[in-house]
Amino acid sequence: MNNQAREYIDKTIEKVKTQNPFELEFHQAVTEVLNSLKPLLESEPKYITNNIFERIVIPERTIIFRVCWMDDNSTMQTNTGYRVQFNSAVGIYKGGLRLHPSVNLGIMKFLGFEQIFKNALTGLNIGGAKGGSDFNPKGKSDGEILRFCQSFMNELYRHIGATRDVPAGDIGVGAREIGYLFGQYKRLTANFDGVLTGKGLEWGGSLVRKEATGYGSVYFARSVLASVGKEIKGMRCCVSGSGNVALYTIQKLQSLGAIVIACSDSKGTIYNEHGLDFNTLIELKELNDMELKEYAKIHTKSVYTPTKDYAPNSRHIWSIACDLAFPSATQNELNLNDAKNLVANGAILVNEGANMPTTLDATEYLINNGVLFAPAKAANAGGVATSQLEMAQNSSMTRWSFEEVDKKLLEISNNIYTIAYDTAKEFGYEGNLIIGANIAGFRRVADAMITQGI
Numbered sequence: 001m002n003n004q005a006r007e008y009i010d011k012t013i014e015k016v017k018t019q020n021p022f023e024l025e026f027h028q029a030v031t032e033v034l035n036s037l038k039p040l041l042e043s044e045p046k047y048i049t050n051n052i053f054e055r056i057v058i059p060e061r062t063i064i065f066r067v068c069w070m071d072d073n074s075t076m077q078t079n080t081g082y083r084v085q086f087n088s089a090v091g092i093y094k095g096g097l098r099l100h101p102s103v104n105l106g107i108m109k110f111l112g113f114e115q116i117f118k119n120a121l122t123g124l125n126i127g128g129a130k131g132g133s134d135f136n137p138k139g140k141s142d143g144e145i146l147r148f149c150q151s152f153m154n155e156l157y158r159h160i161g162a163t164r165d166v167p168a169g170d171i172g173v174g175a176r177e178i179g180y181l182f183g184q185y186k187r188l189t190a191n192f193d194g195v196l197t198g199k200g201l202e203w204g205g206s207l208v209r210k211e212a213t214g215y216g217s218v219y220f221a222r223s224v225l226a227s228v229g230k231e232i233k234g235m236r237c238c239v240s241g242s243g244n245v246a247l248y249t250i251q252k253l254q255s256l257g258a259i260v261i262a263c264s265d266s267k268g269t270i271y272n273e274h275g276l277d278f279n280t281l282i283e284l285k286e287l288n289d290m291e292l293k294e295y296a297k298i299h300t301k302s303v304y305t306p307t308k309d310y311a312p313n314s315r316h317i318w319s320i321a322c323d324l325a326f327p328s329a330t331q332n333e334l335n336l337n338d339a340k341n342l343v344a345n346g347a348i349l350v351n352e353g354a355n356m357p358t359t360l361d362a363t364e365y366l367i368n369n370g371v372l373f374a375p376a377k378a379a380n381a382g383g384v385a386t387s388q389l390e391m392a393q394n395s396s397m398t399r400w401s402f403e404e405v406d407k408k409l410l411e412i413s414n415n416i417y418t419i420a421y422d423t424a425k426e427f428g429y430e431g432n433l434i435i436g437a438n439i440a441g442f443r444r445v446a447d448a449m450i451t452q453g454i
Ligand code: NDP
Pocket: 096, 169, 170, 171, 172, 173, 213, 240, 241, 242, 243, 244, 245, 246, 264, 265, 266, 267, 328, 329, 330, 331, 353, 354, 355, 380, 381, 383, 384
């Protein structure tokens, strides 16, 4: 049986690599998830006999489309748009839209694949999807963003719907973009419905959605620390990124008494041993889309390190001594060198706010060196879970208070921790939340697939 499970996993991973050449991030996500399912396959051969692996690694539907838009010089620009509707076994397709020049099919598929299990872990009825474009929002005028979003929706609208597929934000997609996308959807369909989440509070959005991923990430970290008798208060934290997830991670950490000593953006890292000022960060990054280097001009005792001064093959932020590390920017932003620095400096927890921020070898190193590890699909699920709470409010035409939504978010985060912890323990890997989260998420989806037939 052991060999059969191993062979089945290896065979599937090899097939994924052969059939999806060059999609390196997708290979990475599949490799991580499938390898961690070995204990489950050994005890439950039905997943092998039902050929679940072959099915689960292929999206149910992939939409790739051309997005033409007019820039401010009246020159026509063209980008590629994507929506990968990966798996609907447990619910409506759900997942964000990413606008970043690095976007390609492999990145969309890795994100969609991760989203399947993340969404399943929430216990809610949401399936996995992801979308976006290689459009670079940086340096674009408001009019250019508007025209891009409208053109993107001109194709996407026919594939989504409040009970079919509900996109949301991700890198490069925040309140402004969701507004433009929603406006165009409404114009094209004449429907005012919950087709996107992260909407404005006056037109169907939910309180706490903006904060949810960051808050949820910290709630999750709190559960992990509690399991070893520690608390967040007084912990020195490094949070990479300074976008939506990072900012609200910082706010919640500070409100719980942690000292956030560093954060970053794509251009550099800011450090202050006495802690960073949240309001300045919001002013610069959320409200004005400015570079983090401006922070050091306001808080002159802070130290700014531009990316050109980073040590080779490492991110400066992970060489700063801290207790808790919250990679919350992008995929593969914490590599083996970074993991070695964190271990050498005594970090006790890596809590993934971004999707797949830690490379496979770095993850292995951290775990082998006794660092607590909270995997993305468990730690950052608060965002999508609160999106589902937004959908629930939309469909019942009600509105919940901040406290009500926050309480539900906390409950969901705590439940995810419990299910990941208990599942790892059930298979003899107590404390390994990667194995726990992957098995629990996969089992729910795979059982639904089997029950629903081919
Ligand atoms: P934002 O666009 O709001 O912020 C992204 C941040 O990361 C920015 O500070 C950006 O720098 C930095 N960044 C992005 N790409 C790179 C890169 N290639 N190298 C260095 N820095 C980079 O995105 P979010 O905060 O929404 O998303 C961050 C991560 O969290 C992503 O992995 C996303 O998939 C994940 N996530 C997001 C959720 C959400 O609800 N938004 C939910 C769950 C996960 P700069 O400011 O210079 O652009």
